[in-house]
Amino acid sequence: MSTGVKPESVSLCPLNMAAAPEQPVLCIFGTGDFGRSLGQRLLQSGYRVVYGSRRPHSCGPLPPGTQATSHEAAAQFAKLVFLCIHRENYDFLETLAPQLKGKVLVDVSNNLKKNLYPEANAEYLQRLIPGAHVVKAFNTLSAWALQNGPSDANRQVYLCGNSAEAKQSVAEIAAKLGFTVLDRGSLSAARELEDFPLQLFPEWRLPLRLAVGLTAFFFFYEVIRGIVYTYVDQKKDNSFRIMVSIANKVFPIVSLIMLALCYLPGIIAAFLQLYRGTKYKRFPDWLDQWMLCRKQLGLLALAFASLHVLYTLIIPIRYYVRYRISASTISKITENKTSVFDTTSAWRGDSYYSMGILGFGFYILLGISSLPSVSNALSWREFSFIQSKLGYLTLLFCTLHTYLYGWDRFLYPSTYKWYTPTGYMLSLIVPTVVLVLKLLLMLPCLDRTLTRIRRGWEKSSSENAIEKALLT
Template sequence: MVDESLLPLLKNSPKCKGRGGKIAIGIIGTGNYAIAISKRLTMTGYDVIMGSRRPHMRESYLKLFSECLCGVKVTSIGDCLKKCDVIFVAIHMEDFKITLEKFEEETKGKVLIDVSNREYRYAAHSNADHLASVLPNAVVVKAFNSISAYTMEDLATSGGNSRVFVASNDSTARSTVGDIAKSMGFRVVDLGGLKSARYMEDFVLKVFSHWKIPIFLTFGIFNLWSLYVVYICFVEKSEFAWEQIFLKVLNKPLCMTAMTVLALTYLPSHIASFYQIYNGTKHKRFPGYLDTWLKSRKQLGLISLFLVTVHVLASTLMMSPTYYRSWYHTVTVTLPTNTSMTSGLVIPVSTSWIIWKGEASLLVGIFAFVLMAIIGLTSIPSVGESLNWSEWRCIQSKLSYFVLLLSVSHVCIMGAPGWAKGGSLKTIRSITFLSILLPILVLFLKFIFLCPPLKNYIRKIRRGWERTAATNKPTDEDVENMKINKSKERELANQNNKGKMSCCCGDTGVKGTSSCDGCKAGVFSVVVHCECSSL
């Protein structure tokens, strides 16, 4: 019985047949990435031919890596190019000219797949462009450069979560390479012409490019709130001991930063609405800062979720009457007077029961945290792809503002009793009041833009309506000129049709009849003149 583990995962219809009637695909190079590609192609059902400058030395070397490569043939580069129509070029860009320049005739009409990457960003030309200049008669395709050698060899996942970007000036070649990638278990993203190769090579060199600004902004906001909290708690008055600065004190700016960042996640959409109302169109580009801000909303929201999670964990660890004295009922014990005391001694003792403020604040906070976690889960690509547009928009737009409202309510419940006792000046300077100013502004703007006049106006703009086009109505003089031009066109049409036996009213066309001397509109509103009266 044949061992099923040695059978290919997929069978392909033969196009370019190699040994055994299977499709033959060539690989130029015998390095780590070339070996990973050859393993994947072999297990997928392709016949692999590897081209090397020293084929005899490399063939024995490859057998040491894996038993999967026992059927891979290693030959010279020229022989590999002759036997295969689709070839992976798995060598460094610096070796393109030295290794392949002499094979210009052999690569005529061949599909060469460039899998290389640059070492530095902002290059004037892509590696694929360089390969096309070295071998102008070949069809160059940029693909697989975003797939690592480890992912290429990981057959357990079949590459289901990995995307292969494909770019080439030849649509047939793009389709061919896309079919190969799909048979290997990858998802294909067609990026069009070879100009996209610069983007593909630049993409793999970016390191958290969308996270830098949100992280630095969050770090700055956290430092500002921390300085204010330290000033209030230690400089202005000694409210806490210095030993409490690591958890009890820093938990306050952590919560304030989370509230501020969450508000900054939804504020740019309202600023964009103001710009669209001012411009009267959606076709005018936003300023650079707003464009970057809008693209960073996902990162800001996830950072806010992370800060809230840390705040919840810290608050849970400190949940006791010692840290949150105002949340618990206080019972007093009075010692009666005796010979050593002239008056009774009153000792406050905290019980384990939480008062209404603590209960309500915890309830609202738990709801806000759970819903915020649900919103964060929809940011995961696999989860977001399972939702349609209406479901995703309902969670990310409507539910997110409800979470912001719950977060503001959570802080208000905690701070309202203190605001009532402290007076207006103390309320304005309190950290709870200051932390909700920006979120309240965002909620207020949301309410304003939900009002029917503005809501309908913005909706028209975002559906393509433009204020300048609507206001440029024709004047009375323009209308009069249009009428004159139409009358001249009718007179000219009458002169051209004079004497013809055409009737648009269903008349019998007998001479002398004068049943119709008007006109009827055709199917496409073309005026057809009736000539019954002139016959």
Template sequence: MEKNNTMVPLTSDLTNKKETLCIFGTGDFGRSLGHKLMQCGYSVVFGSRSAQTSGLIPQGATVLTHTEATEMSDIIIIAIQRAHYSFLESLRDVLHGKVLVDVSNNLKINQYPESNAEYLAQMMPGSKVVKAFNTVSAWALQSGALDASRQVFICGDDSKSKEKVMEIVRSLGLTPLDKGSLLAAKEIENYPLQLFPMWKSPIYLSLVLSAVIFFYCVIRNVVYNHVEKGKDYSFFILISIPNRVCPMVALILLGLVYLPGIFAALLQLYRGTKYSRFPDWLDQWMLCRKQLGLVALAYAFLHVLYTLIIPIRYYVTWRRNSYVLVQALNNKTDPLNYESVWRSESYLAFGILGFFLFVLLGITSLPSVSNNVNWREFRFVQSYLGYLSLVFCTAHTVGYGGKKFLNSASYPWYLPPTFMYSLIIPCVVLLIKVFLIFPCIDRPLTQIRQGWERKPKLTNQPNRGSSAV
């Protein structure tokens, strides 16, 4: 009896072959998404008003009418604007039971009463609508630069349809995040329209501080000299005054980075527990500390740049040459003032060290760096070195001021020097921090943060010695 030696053909190529996906819309996003899907092994068919092939369509894709393209796939990606959804009503029968993936965005937040995905679901009650891909840009899909937008929010009422879409997302090398039912579509659609949501308060605060300090300096240095002395120092507005505004704003913002942590510690000590919720204003303040620190670092960089150009300023060189000329004409040389030398060297050294640690804090806050350090290392840099940076920057400002706060000439129109205002918040933070690190305070605070709670005193306890008859 002969054995059957017929070889069974391998089916791995068939099992690895992916399904066909349909895309309605041949705009920038539709074409980019189709190109990415084809790179990942999917067959793509475009549904268009005109079945004529365009030179912009990715090579290898098929262009058919909407009705013909619908019959090729169970998943239809709707890559068109909401204003053009009306034509879908004529396809209601052929789209019945299909998965419709809405990728649209609006021009502004809350542009319509309901989300685009909910509107599409109301139009097509027999279809299964899923919201996805609206947070990914066409440029990122086409260029492959997906690091900044790798997360894809997904929502929908049908779990099986969502799972199919999430599998497509994973195939593209993206990370799907299930946001729940279609009610979350409005939040997902508003997300890409937000402009630096966590940066608004720090930026507005820095701009307000800059404006207030700038006008204060103009009054002290320009208006006062013009009114009282008849001198025109209006050119101070370009470099001298900004070089006072930038370090002041940087130091105040750096102090504001650590001030909410001080408030949180005092609240926990007062309440005797860490399980009581902070006030909303304190929660929001603590959430934007990173942004406050980075804005402060930007102002510190500007201060460094302004300081570096001081030796080449015409006004500075003119004053230096005039001073040398006066000494030469009078045949007189001022002796070296060691007190001024030490003060100058000290505040410059503190400034350099403070700025170095400030830059280190900024680098550590970057996700690419913070993801490569453990929590203890991150806390060491952001907390211990952060406070050390605040100490150095505060010492730099104090050294710069020197004895000016004791000199009556430093108070034109009884206005204190600007650097004195910038020291208020940092000094308050550092003084309270010194108080908090005392063992008698630090020990119970550490216990509270580890879960210990102070039990409230029991009052109105019943008298166990007596009983009711």
């Protein structure tokens, strides 16, 4: 049978075809797209494949080298059956229970939505055919990956199931197909695996919405202050400033606020724990949710900071800036003014840039340590050192950068166009609050109490605490 194997699709890894004759027969129920792709790939890897179908003679084109028979016959052929059919059609399997007894059933199904059914597809299948060993696997792969081999997001096969041997045999097949296997435990993990392919950045939604909201607000705020005001006040159209000048005001503002919002929930939690005197009381829901998206908040803030850096660095090649500099030089000459070099301005400007660069440098470091492979290689002592110590240092540098940008501008009434503060002033509120509260928490009296609480000490059970303190 295997002599007819003609790989119809490209093979990514050079697999050995010579070993085919001794390979066991695998059965696939369902001749849809996924079933055909899977069959093709199995054939290429040297397996023999037989399809089970309701209408074996009219089930469309199958990979050459395979054949289709009835479900009953196919089930008897193989010790391992891939179920490439929709959950809606599982019920007919009940009649096959005797043939499927003791066999390994691989459930590759996914649903169209989360929580469509009360139990996971694989658990439902196990309940239908209690005699079989159900393994959930391959469902996180695309049909494309099954045809063409592992690549990028399709490198790993997650599997779970109650029988260790059944899992082992499926793992062997996955490894042979070139995938890396990750065992997720017993069949109760099936729902998690079935939800995985449906997710589209769930943990990024809140931070993204926040970023979009803040960007929109500050964009309009700056447009009103920078363009509408100028137009009303001086009848001058400088709307071209939207593309770079305004953008380069909005991005750093949003970035700084979001960076500070990364550290605010931790501080709120600390004060809550101090107030309650225990860490064993649950935080309010909003705080929990906030804390869980800190990483995403921080990475978005880093993206905005990077845009700010790029927008700042192109300043000197802008037409507008070159024109202004040239015009200012010309006016100095024609009006015969001499400008004196102001050391304070030089100090201030250079410090401003230096703080910004160092802040951005540390920020990039935080970003790199968030990469999965880097954070996996760190112990959590190292990880929390980077994210907490270096994180607050980053926030400090960026806040100082913004204060140096403002300098004494807040003293001049002309800054408050239409009685509104500038955007950078608004952006300083949250970071300043965070840094001041953090400083408070670093006071020895608060720090000591908090450390004790975090080690499990509780205000009420002070007796216990003393005993534990002695043990530690």
